[in-house]
Amino acid sequence: MAMDIKICGLSTAETIERASARGATHVGFIHFPKSPRHLSLDAMAALRPLVPPGVKLVVVTVDADDATLGAIAARVRPDMLQLHGHETPERLAEVKRRTGLPAMKALSVGSAADLDAVAAYRPVADAILLDAKRPKGSELPGGNGVSFDWRLLAALDPATRYMLSGGLHAGNVAEALALVSPAGIDVSSGVESAPGVKDVALIEAFFDALDGAPPIQERKAS
Numbered sequence: 001m002a003m004d005i006k007i008c009g010l011s012t013a014e015t016i017e018r019a020s021a022r023g024a025t026h027v028g029f030i031h032f033p034k035s036p037r038h039l040s041l042d043a044m045a046a047l048r049p050l051v052p053p054g055v056k057l058v059v060v061t062v063d064a065d066d067a068t069l070g071a072i073a074a075r076v077r078p079d080m081l082q083l084h085g086h087e088t089p090e091r092l093a094e095v096k097r098r099t100g101l102p103a104m105k106a107l108s109v110g111s112a113a114d115l116d117a118v119a120a121y122r123p124v125a126d127a128i129l130l131d132a133k134r135p136k137g138s139e140l141p142g143g144n145g146v147s148f149d150w151r152l153l154a155a156l157d158p159a160t161r162y163m164l165s166g167g168l169h170a171g172n173v174a175e176a177l178a179l180v181s182p183a184g185i186d187v188s189s190g191v192e193s194a195p196g197v198k199d200v201a202l203i204e205a206f207f208d209a210l211d212g213a214p215p216i217q218e219r220k221a222s
């Protein structure tokens with residue numbers, strides 16, 4: 001099965017087009033006012049038609065209330081929500097029921113014990129994204145450009161499908177994929193020239209690096 005590739009925090013027609021053309025299966029919009037990648041409802045609704053059919057649009061929120069999530073569902077019509085705050089499995093199930101949308105839950109990993117949370121979300125989440133912990137001083141629960149120790153994922157139930165996230169870039173994605181076999185990968189800061197400024201050349205370099213990575217069957221065998 002081909003790996004999912006999510007390019008997150010996009011905000012321009014050019015970067016949506018390039019990421020999609022190079023093989024992104026998912027593109028992400030951030031709706032979190034503290035983020036340099038924040039897009040208003042109007043901005044997301046305006047960019048929505050630029051996401052090609054077959055590429056999934058994910059809107060990322062952080063502990064958003066029902067009114068906000070309802071407005072996103074109605075006006076932006078994403079294919080999926082990404083809940084990147086402290087949402088419990090019960091809240092995730094409620095969000096799915098209220099919005100009628102699939103939901104991915106982001107979980108932060110700093111130690112093997114952090115992976116215990118995965119079991120609670122697996123029955124309700126449509127996808128699990130494993131990200132690094134927020135560094136001290138950052139106001140952002142994601143999009144910090146820092147990685148966690150990928151070797152911790154050896155402790156995961158091998159049946160767990162997850163998206164690997166946190167600090168990936170063209171220079172380390174092949175190394176990550178030599179160590180772990182995620183169902184998907186997600187990148188934001190690693191394809192930016194400055195916080196919130198996506199760079200087409202870095203997007204190209206990321207996909208070039210993936211083109212050079214060994215296919216998943218070879219990775220599993222090694």
Ligand SMILES: O=C(O)c1ccccc1NCC(=O)[C@H](O)[C@H](O)COP(=O)(O)O
Nearest residue numbers: 008035142143144145166167187188189
């Ligand atoms: O990117 C943000 O600004 C952001 C803000 C608040 C919550 C989540 C956010 N990003 C979510 C993502 O899915 C990022 O792609 C993920 O955290 C990886 O980011 P990076 O380490 O910068 O590649």
